[in-house]
Amino acid sequence: MARQWESVIGLEVHLQLKTGTKVWCGCSADYDNSPTNTHTCPICLGHPGALPKLNKKVVEYAVKGALALNCKINNISGFDRKNYFYPDTPKNYQITQFEKPYCEKGHLDVKLNSGREFTVGITRIQIEEDAGKSIHAGSESLINFNRASMPLLEIISEPDLRSSEEAYEYLNLLKSTIKYTGISDVSMELGSLRCDANISVMEKGSKVYGTRVEVKNLNSFKAVARAIDYEIGRQIEVIENGGSIDQETRLWDDEAQVTRIMRSKEDAMDYRYFAEPDLPKLVIKNEEIERIKELMPESKTAKLKRFIEDYELPEYDANILTDEIELADYFEKVVQITKNAKLSSNWIMTEVLRELKESGKTIEESKISSEDLGKIINLIQKDVISSKIAKELFTIKLNDSRDPEVIVKEEGMVQVVDLGEIEGIVNQVLSENPKMVEDFKNSDEGRKPRVLKGLIGQVMKLSKGKANPKIVTELMELKLK
Amino acid sequence: MKKIYELTAFEIKEKILNRELTSEEVVKAIFERIEETDGEIGSFVSLRKEKALEEARIVDEKIKNGEAVGALAGVPVSIKDNMVSIGEPSQSASKILEGYEGIYDATVVKKLKDADAIIIGKTNMDEFAMGSTTTTSVYEQTTKNPWDLERVPGGSSGGGATSVAANQCFISLGSDTGGSIRQPASFCGVVGLKPTYGRISRYGLMAFGSSLDQIGPFGKTVKDVALSLNVLAGTDDYDSTVEDVEVPNYLDFLTGDIKGMKIGVPKEYFIEGLNPGVKKVVDEALETFKSLGAEIIEISLPHTKYAAPTYYVLAPAEASSNLARFDGIRYGHRTKNAANIDELYTKSRSEGFGDEVKRRIMIGTYVLSAGFFDAYFKKAQKVRRLIKNDFEKAFEKVDIIFTPVTPGPAFRLDAKKTPVELYLEDIFTIPANLAGIPGISIPAGMTEGLPVGIQLLGKAFGEKDILKAGDAFEKAIKERV
Numbered sequence: 001m002a003r004q005w006e007s008v009i010g011l012e013v014h015l016q017l018k019t020g021t022k023v024w025c026g027c028s029a030d031y032d033n034s035p036t037n038t039h040t041c042p043i044c045l046g047h048p049g050a051l052p053k054l055n056k057k058v059v060e061y062a063v064k065g066a067l068a069l070n071c072k073i074n075n076i077s078g079f080d081r082k083n084y085f086y087p088d089t090p091k092n093y094q095i096t097q098f099e100k101p102y103c104e105k106g107h108l109d110v111k112l113n114s115g116r117e118f119t120v121g122i123t124r125i126q127i128e129e130d131a132g133k134s135i136h137a138g139s140e141s142l143i144n145f146n147r148a149s150m151p152l153l154e155i156i157s158e159p160d161l162r163s164s165e166e167a168y169e170y171l172n173l174l175k176s177t178i179k180y181t182g183i184s185d186v187s188m189e190l191g192s193l194r195c196d197a198n199i200s201v202m203e204k205g206s207k208v209y210g211t212r213v214e215v216k217n218l219n220s221f222k223a224v225a226r227a228i229d230y231e232i233g234r235q236i237e238v239i240e241n242g243g244s245i246d247q248e249t250r251l252w253d254d255e256a257q258v259t260r261i262m263r264s265k266e267d268a269m270d271y272r273y274f275a276e277p278d279l280p281k282l283v284i285k286n287e288e289i290e291r292i293k294e295l296m297p298e299s300k301t302a303k304l305k306r307f308i309e310d311y312e313l314p315e316y317d318a319n320i321l322t323d324e325i326e327l328a329d330y331f332e333k334v335v336q337i338t339k340n341a342k343l344s345s346n347w348i349m350t351e352v353l354r355e356l357k358e359s360g361k362t363i364e365e366s367k368i369s370s371e372d373l374g375k376i377i378n379l380i381q382k383d384v385i386s387s388k389i390a391k392e393l394f395t396i397k398l399n400d401s402r403d404p405e406v407i408v409k410e411e412g413m414v415q416v417v418d419l420g421e422i423e424g425i426v427n428q429v430l431s432e433n434p435k436m437v438e439d440f441k442n443s444d445e446g447r448k449p450r451v452l453k454g455l456i457g458q459v460m461k462l463s464k465g466k467a468n469p470k471i472v473t474e475l476m477e478l479k480l481k
Numbered sequence: 482m483k484k485i486y487e488l489t490a491f492e493i494k495e496k497i498l499n500r501e502l503t504s505e506e507v508v509k510a511i512f513e514r515i516e517e518t519d520g521e522i523g524s525f526v527s528l529r530k531e532k533a534l535e536e537a538r539i540v541d542e543k544i545k546n547g548e549a550v551g552a553l554a555g556v557p558v559s560i561k562d563n564m565v566s567i568g569e570p571s572q573s574a575s576k577i578l579e580g581y582e583g584i585y586d587a588t589v590v591k592k593l594k595d596a597d598a599i600i601i602g603k604t605n606m607d608e609f610a611m612g613s614t615t616t617t618s619v620y621e622q623t624t625k626n627p628w629d630l631e632r633v634p635g636g637s638s639g640g641g642a643t644s645v646a647a648n649q650c651f652i653s654l655g656s657d658t659g660g661s662i663r664q665p666a667s668f669c670g671v672v673g674l675k676p677t678y679g680r681i682s683r684y685g686l687m688a689f690g691s692s693l694d695q696i697g698p699f700g701k702t703v704k705d706v707a708l709s710l711n712v713l714a715g716t717d718d719y720d721s722t723v724e725d726v727e728v729p730n731y732l733d734f735l736t737g738d739i740k741g742m743k744i745g746v747p748k749e750y751f752i753e754g755l756n757p758g759v760k761k762v763v764d765e766a767l768e769t770f771k772s773l774g775a776e777i778i779e780i781s782l783p784h785t786k787y788a789a790p791t792y793y794v795l796a797p798a799e800a801s802s803n804l805a806r807f808d809g810i811r812y813g814h815r816t817k818n819a820a821n822i823d824e825l826y827t828k829s830r831s832e833g834f835g836d837e838v839k840r841r842i843m844i845g846t847y848v849l850s851a852g853f854f855d856a857y858f859k860k861a862q863k864v865r866r867l868i869k870n871d872f873e874k875a876f877e878k879v880d881i882i883f884t885p886v887t888p889g890p891a892f893r894l895d896a897k898k899t900p901v902e903l904y905l906e907d908i909f910t911i912p913a914n915l916a917g918i919p920g921i922s923i924p925a926g927m928t929e930g931l932p933v934g935i936q937l938l939g940k941a942f943g944e945k946d947i948l949k950a951g952d953a954f955e956k957a958i959k960e961r962v
Binding site: 042043045046047048049050051052053054081083085087090091092093141143270272273274277278279280 | 563564565571573578581583584585587683684685686687688690691692718719720721722798799801802805806807808810811812822826846849850851854858
């Protein structure tokens, strides 16, 4: 019988914090698109005599992250030096938390699409600094230190994940949870979220974990999932062929879709950790934690609950709308204008989300602003346009900068409510379709509505969709009696 | 009448304020004195004559206009080459910083400037403050003891001590990691203070052992040192290890009255190897204290014998990490021929660092390495705690502690001492650095035509106690002379 395997996965996620300034100095952290080495000072360049000083905002953000991930915050923690030589590490040591991190023992409860739920333990989160960026151009190597000393949180999970799917879902939930706190952009593209995976396999039912391999260079959630699948397959194959897994660090090659060895345990670094003597112990008092708790934005769970209770939305709707904080904000802005939660929700879940999916845009980049959508919905509510016309208007608005109300006026999309005008069209349809009228009269009660619908359809078609469907229906029913 | 350069800092300051002298006259006299003497003594490695004169004239102008001036108005001061000042050579007497100019001002430099002191130049030292002879400097210049040009001035702040002893300036700033202010002060017959760790900002001091380093002043009198401490002490936005403890006016404690003061004399400091000449001076000093009405109490500091080995684990460990930033990447010496990054590091550092520095980097790297961390670094940290406890216990019984500064007077430049013999030069000074407490060396007498100092140690932030006792002692022996 073939041997059965089980995989064990733990993730290390690095988040860049949006604190505005760097972790040890006052250099501006908004360096995107800035010229190389312009956001630097003696401290983040590691000049002789320069000392680090902890940015208070980093602590506030770190605590927010810890609270969002249900961690226990240590009142006293410390910073350590991790020593290694690397050109883009200005001091040739990284200041991090090793001996005692500021928080430990958290968890995230993940719910899969299938409905299956599982919990991922967060071993610890540590505050640390980022390195600069090396650029290799031919035989030259250049370094940009703008990113050096940017504040990071390293979130280390327990080896609680069992498949690439679980890892993917955990990362998604982690991302959206952190996004809710506002402490990080959590974007892999922008480099504000990075992930390494520790993967091992063991025989099903075993209590002893196999030797783990660390995979780096993962640049998307999909890459994480693929690398995990590849690595599980590779490890099983090695073992089944009588080999054994070496503790090593491997790189994910996204082009070839394989992992490659980076370094083995033998040439693993000795980081020579020791307590950073230039920084006092990090003290976070309970009162401070309480104060920061007050500053925490509403969590996803709280928002979901509120959407169901206050807006009386179905759980299905609320779940989708609160998936991303930006979408939830968009919804709430639309509701403020329309005062109609379900109608707003319907429009977002169908038209808006479909449009985003097709265009590949995020809600923040959407051509239809919350004001626009609110106005469109209000035009329906005020019977100015029909739902059908509203959908047309929505499509026009994607490439039109005019106000929706202006478009409706200028394009003559206003609904016809004039009784006489509608009656004229109804009469025309009845006289042009004697067969259908006959059919209606001969039909039983079950079939009648269908035939009626066909006749109404003809009226709508003739009026180019502008006739008020309610009036059309009433008139038609009256005439057919 | 005394020549200008023979006056004390306090006297100079008074005369400038009274307009008996201008700062310009004083600075000119000082540069003349330096020109006459420094060829032989070799205190200075860089001078800033033009800037100093210009700054002196500005101070004179301020005084003439009746504007407020700082506590060291117009007084020439020298600083050690390991303190960074903007646009000026700051090299820590190392080849690896050849041609390096500071890109910012150390906090002490800023404080001196704010106090209207006139910085006249940088003084010679042991490379990166490692040594007790000022002979490991990269500069082709031997600093000599002004009392006997064939003897060492002590180290590592040897140039600072000689600059004051040879009347080349009135106050000098040194740094003390294991005795580097107090030992040269004793050898050269000047007053040298190592304040409490955390009393003066280290920002801009090129780090040797971050948890041990402290900047402190040399002066001709205790009063000058107290005056300097008034200027230098206190919190700093750039150094979070400086403690927020009130800075008193230290001059207020120099009353000469120490009746009833309890002076502890630790038996462990009066060892077999103590030079008889030194012992005689020390015994006489104790008699003087008795005659001033102090109560002499024998105490025990049982872990004293472990201080030197502990220090020579901890200081190199921190140094190995602190000196990692000198890698030839961003500033300083870079090797001319490196084929790859590893060679760039190895060759730049091999060429740039001297033997003593390399020795300590190797020791430090070894004691921090994963396999030996617990056996050396961790154990040393525990012993450090015991040494600190010894002092805390002693200070429950006594106000200050009295000890010799060094086992003997200044030794000959050609005395071939092994590194270990040299390390033992610091056995009386090291414990104060490990405990973080203040210590002062005060000239107490002569032996073999060489000065001998005594050391007074105080409780943390108890500078006022040792300054008070030191001042009373100084007045008493001057009267006797």
